[in-house]
Structures are given as structure tokens and as C-alpha cells.
Amino acid sequence: MSAPRARDEILGYYALGLEQGRLDEDYFPLERARTQELVLRHLAPPPGVVLDVGGGAGAYAFWLAEAGYEVHLLDPVPLHVEQAEAASRTRAAGRLASARSGDARALPFADKGADAVLMLGPLYHLTALEDRLQALREALRVLRPGGLVLAAAISRFASLVDGLRGALFDDAAFAAITERDLADGQHRNDTGNPRYFTTSFFHHPVELAEEVAGAGFALVDVFALEGPGAYLVDFARRFADPASRERLLAFLRKVETEPALIGVSPHILAVARKPR
Numbered sequence: 131m132s133a134p135r136a137r138d139e140i141l142g143y144y145a146l147g148l149e150q151g152r153l154d155e156d157y158f159p160l161e162r163a164r165t166q167e168l169v170l171r172h173l174a175p176p177p178g179v180v181l182d183v184g185g186g187a188g189a190y191a192f193w194l195a196e197a198g199y200e201v202h203l204l205d206p207v208p209l210h211v212e213q214a215e216a217a218s219r220t221r222a223a224g225r226l227a228s229a230r231s232g233d234a235r236a237l238p239f240a241d242k243g244a245d246a247v248l249m250l251g252p253l254y255h256l257t258a259l260e261d262r263l264q265a266l267r268e269a270l271r272v273l274r275p276g277g278l279v280l281a282a283a284i285s286r287f288a289s290l291v292d293g294l295r296g297a298l299f300d301d302a303a304f305a306a307i308t309e310r311d312l313a314d315g316q317h318r319n320d321t322g323n324p325r326y327f328t329t330s331f332f333h334h335p336v337e338l339a340e341e342v343a344g345a346g347f348a349l350v351d352v353f354a355l356e357g358p359g360a361y362l363v364d365f366a367r368r369f370a371d372p373a374s375r376e377r378l379l380a381f382l383r384k385v386e387t388e389p390a391l392i393g394v395s396p397h398i399l400a401v402a403r404k405p406r
């Protein structure tokens with residue numbers, strides 16, 4: 131949200147209400163499974179304080195609250211905060227410690243109070259480098275020494291992957307969007323078609339690593355989330371089959387940090403720690 135127009139476009143896109151339930155559609159269950167796997171691999175067991183910055187309607191916040199963490203969700207989209215608050219109120223267990231409106235660049239949290247910060251969204255909606263660095267520095271400030279940040283990005287090549295998977299290049303407008311994505315990572319969609327997403331920055335995996343380190347974090351690694359699993363044919367049926375799903379996840383683990391493959395993953399995840 132580097133400029134007011136971009137901010138309005140992003141807020142308008144999410145006001146459509148497409149986010150709640152997204153992770154159950156198409157191949158997004160793979161994004162969720164891989165994100166959860168990487169969170170569990172790096173996060174110390176509960177208790178602990180987790181800040182879900184850009185947490186949307188709470189896709190990961192409720193999962194972590196149910197696991198025993200104290201989870202605070204923050205998101206700039208009023209609908210998302212309302213949805214998270216409403217879902218939290220109706221739960222017998224796994225309620226959020228808080229849900230509030232806010233921006234990753236100015237976190238309303240005290241210094242050194244958090245064990246982990248999830249940033250699964252803000253970095254790709256902050257189209258200017260300085261804004262992304264500011265958001266990462268805010269995460270650094272609120273983490274205790276040794277605390278963990280998990281910061282997601284959309285790959286520079288994500289539109290190419292989606293265009294091939296979904297035969298979207300039949301539309302010249304989508305082809306033009308993809309051309310620009312590949313050229314400079316600045317994703318803009320003025321078609322009015324929400325399928326083509328909204329104002330974003332699509333990172334080259336190397337850029338994500340540089341930004342996280344540049345903000346002062348000690349990088350653990352940059353991981354492919356869906357990896358080449360984004361191309362799995364007949365995804366829903368195969369992912370519902372436990373043996374087929376486990377085979378896919380086992381292969382993805384083998385190549386999750388392979389530099390030659392990371393960019394084909396629509397989403398990538400930087401894991402890093404605040405130096406002690």
C-alpha cells in the first residue's frame with residue numbers, strides 16, 4: 131500500500147470478501163498445508179505470543195490459537211477484522227487474544243513482546259521497497275531476541291504459472307499483466323476481473339532473502355511453498371487421497387530450498403530470526 135490509490139485498490143479487492151475460504155479452493159490447500167508444516171517446523175511449542183500481521187479473516191490465527199498460542203491478529207481490511215472477531219466470539223476454545231485494524235508498517239505492539247510474527251500477505255501488497263523494509267523492521271522491533279518471522283511473498287513467476295495452469299493467456303489483458311510481472315515484479319490489474327488479483331509486488335526469491343536480511347534479520351532460509359506441486363494434475367482428488375498427498379509433500383520437502391526451482395512456486399516463504 132505504497133500510495134493512496136494502491137491502498138484503495140487493495141482494500142477494495144479484499145472488501146469483495148473473497149479471502150475467507152480461499153485456502154479451501156483450487157490448489158490453495160497446498161499453500162495452507164505447506165505453510166503449516168513450515169510454521170510447525172520452526173516455531174517453538176506453546177506457550178508463546180504470535181502476531182499474525184495481515185492475518186486476513188484468521189486462516190492461520192485460529193489454527194495457532196487452538197494449538198495453545200496467544201495470537202493477536204492485525205489487518206487493514208475492516209471486513210477481515212470483523213470476520214475474525216465474529217469467529218473468535220463464537221468459539222468455545224482457540225479464541226484470539228485480539229483482532230484489530232492496522233498496518234504492518236506501524237505495529238501497535240510493544241517492543242520485544244512476541245515470540246513469532248507471521249507476515250503472510252503484507253510484503254506482497256507493499257509495492258515500494260522502503261515500505262517492505264519498514265514492515266520488516268517493525269516485525270524486528272516487536273520480536274524478542276531469537277524470535278521468529280515467517281514472511282510470505284508471491285513469486286515473480288506466479289502469473290506465468292497461473293496463466294499456464296488456468297489457460298489465462300487466451301486473454302490478452304492477462305498476458306500483458308504477466309509481461310510486466312516478469313519485467314519488474316509490479317503486478318497491476320485494471321481489468322476489473324478479481325481473478326487477476328490486485329496491486330502487488332512479486333518478488334524474485336533472491337530479493338526476498340535480501341530484504342529480510344537487509345532489515346536486520348538472520349535468515350534461516352527461503353522456502354518454496356507449493357513448489358512444482360502447483361502443477362499437480364487433478365489436484366483436488368489427489369490431495370484428498372492420504373498416500374498421494376504424503377508422496378507429494380515428501381517430494382516438495384526435497385526441493386523446497388532448491389534455488390533452481392524456488393521461483394516456480396507461486397508463494398515463497400522467508401523464515402528468519404531476530405539476532406540475539
Ligand SMILES: C[S@@+](CC[C@H](N)C(=O)[O-])C[C@H]1O[C@@H](n2cnc3c(N)ncnc32)[C@H](O)[C@@H]1O
Binds near residue numbers: 140144232
Ligand atoms: C492474500 S491475504 C492473506 C491472508 C492470510 N494471512 C493468509 O495467509 O491466508 C493478504 C492479507 O494482507 C493484508 N494486507 C495488505 N496490506 C497490508 C499491510 N500494509 N499491512 C498489513 N496487512 C496487509 C490484506 O488485508 C490481506 O488480509
